[in-house]
Amino acid sequence: MSLRFEVSVRDPTTEARRGRLITTRSVIETPVFMPVGTAATVKALTQEMLEALDARIILANTYHLFLRPGQAVIRDLGGLHRFMGWPRSILTDSGGYQVFSLGELRTVSEEGVAFRSHLDGTKLFLSPEVSMEVQIALGSDIVMAFDECPPYPATHDQVRISLELTERWARRCRAYFDAHADRDRQSLFGIVQGGIHADLRARSLEGLLDIGFEGYAIGGLSVGEEKRHMYDTTAFIAPRLPADKPRYLMGVGTPADLVESVARGVDMFDCVMPTRHARNGTVFTTTGRLNLRNARYIQDEQPLDAECACFVCRRYSRAYLAHLMRAGEILASVLATYHNLHHYLDLMQRIRHALEQGAFGRFVTEFRHRQLSSEE
Ligand SMILES: CNc1nc2cc3c(=O)[nH]c(N)nc3c(CC[C@H]3O[C@@H](OC)[C@H](OC)[C@@H]3OC)c2[nH]1
Numbered sequence: 421m422s423l424r425f426e427v428s429v430r431d432p433t434t435e436a437r438r439g440r441l442i443t444t445r446s447v448i449e450t451p452v453f454m455p456v457g458t459a460a461t462v463k464a465l466t467q468e469m470l471e472a473l474d475a476r477i478i479l480a481n482t483y484h485l486f487l488r489p490g491q492a493v494i495r496d497l498g499g500l501h502r503f504m505g506w507p508r509s510i511l512t513d514s515g516g517y518q519v520f521s522l523g524e525l526r527t528v529s530e531e532g533v534a535f536r537s538h539l540d541g542t543k544l545f546l547s548p549e550v551s552m553e554v555q556i557a558l559g560s561d562i563v564m565a566f567d568e569c570p571p572y573p574a575t576h577d578q579v580r581i582s583l584e585l586t587e588r589w590a591r592r593c594r595a596y597f598d599a600h601a602d603r604d605r606q607s608l609f610g611i612v613q614g615g616i617h618a619d620l621r622a623r624s625l626e627g628l629l630d631i632g633f634e635g636y637a638i639g640g641l642s643v644g645e646e647k648r649h650m651y652d653t654t655a656f657i658a659p660r661l662p663a664d665k666p667r668y669l670m671g672v673g674t675p676a677d678l679v680e681s682v683a684r685g686v687d688m689f690d691c692v693m694p695t696r697h698a699r700n701g702t703v704f705t706t707t708g709r710l711n712l713r714n715a716r717y718i719q720d721e722q723p724l725d726a727e728c729a730c731f732v733c734r735r736y737s738r739a740y741l742a743h744l745m746r747a748g749e750i751l752a753s754v755l756a757t758y759h760n761l762h763h764y765l766d767l768m769q770r771i772r773h774a775l776e777q778g779a780f781g782r783f784v785t786e787f788r789h790r791q792l793s794s795e796e
Contacts, residue, residue, distance in 0.1 A: 423562070423607040423634050425450075425666050433781035435659050435685030438772055441477075441666055443561040444605045445501070446508040448476040450666065450687040451775075453678065453768045454511060455761055456695060459484040460494075460504045463695055464753040465761070467506050473758070473765055477509035477561075479690050482554045483518030486546070487537050491557040499559030511690075512560035513670075514551045514593075514611075517569045517639075528568065530585070548592035556601045563601070564637065565593040567611040572643040579615035579640075580623070586613050587627035594631050607634035609668060612657060615640055616649040621657045635666040638686070642671035651680055658685035675704065675767050679787050682771055683780070694764045698756035701745045704763040708794040710738070712756070717742040730762035 422444060429438035441448040455462045455470065457478040462470060470478065480500060485491060494503045500510055516533070519526055523535030523544075532547025551566035566589050570582040590610050597608045610633035614620035628636065638657055641650045654669060658681075661667045668688035669681050678689055694704065701713045705725035710717070723733040724741065732741075732755045744752035774783035 434683040438775035443509045446476045451682045454690045464757040482515035491554040495557040509561045511562035514564040514566040548589045549596045552596040565590045583613040583624040609635040611637040611639040613640045636661045637668040655684045694760035698760045699753045712742045712745045732759040
């Protein structure tokens with residue numbers, strides 16, 4: 421069995437769990453935040469910096485690598501870990517979501533999705549089998565099923581029809597994966613859909629449990645729905661996912677989203693916010709976000725965050741980062757990205773520590789109070 425997941429603590433006052441996910445390449449302490457490395461790079465950081473951050477697993481994306489350089493190039497160079505010099509774990513998304521958010525002119529059929537590359541317009545086709553072939557060729561440790569993420573908003577009927585297609589595709593993913601993957605090293609996660617409708621979420625889960633997966637993701641959220649719908653849907657479905665398997669909430673979220681979703685039973689997260697916001701000049705701090713392009717920081721010699729221990733906060737000032745941002749210097753992205761990921765990974769470490777100490781309930785309360793005061 422390639423993937424081991426052990427729950428060491430179940431929080432007495434919430435659905436949160438402290439656990440450990442073990443692949444053949446790294447031990448992943450959970451709850452975990454996974455930096456997004458879409459095209460085989462976590463933008464602006466070296467792999468050495470990711471190791472300095474103690475990141476144990478990063479993401480890459482089937483859609484982007486399928487388009488460029490193509491899975492055959494990476495496979496023939498020994499797979500994605502060797503290609504990008506990353507010996508720890510990699511999770512790859514299946515590409516369905518990107519086809520809908522990036523691809524041009526796509527047509528969905530039972531077979532799969534035909535679309536044009538957003539890079540050069542060439543006609544391409546992704547299906548459950550092609551997505552599995554790509555992720556298997558990349559050598560990804562955790563492979564995501566090829567699903568359809570319905571747009572938001574969508575009618576109950578549209579969401580039902582979509583989840584039924586996702587279920588048929590999930591069955592095809594399982595079959596192809598089991599016939600072609602290196603199951604000693606690679607695992608397949610199913611993705612629960614169903615929009616914000618509890619009855620459809622239960623229906624989607626029922627179908628996936630019948631197929632059986634090494635882990636279960638909650639898809640179809642963080643697509644524009646109101647926060648309360650995301651939290652309520654997560655609160656409904658996360659505790660219903662198998663307790664002995666990892667639970668992954670895709671595309672989430674802000675620091676507050678991470679705390680609230682851990683409390684609702686989620687183990688794994690990914691989000692582009694810490695990396696994308698950094699490149700746009702927004703950094704996260706314990707008292708909220710700072711937009712370094714704001715003139716108030718031009719002569720502010722404080723660190724980004726006085727409570728942060730990262731090398732950026734120990735050495736550089738807001739004024740310096742503000743200057744680099746305004747000047748469009750590459751170093752601005754490097755330093756802001758490193759700090760933002762440190763902020764996210766440090767938050768997850770504090771969450772894990774609170775769970776170990778049986779103090780997560782108090783952690784959530786204090787986090788919410790601080791959140792309110794910073795929003796005032
Ligand atoms: C932002 N909100 C959000 N809701 C999402 C919902 C879904 C979903 O239902 N199915 C699938 N398959 N993917 C989803 C994704 C994409 C995450 C990927 O998108 C890439 O980040 C943009 C990254 O690729 C490295 C990541 O890899 C897992 C979502 N993202």
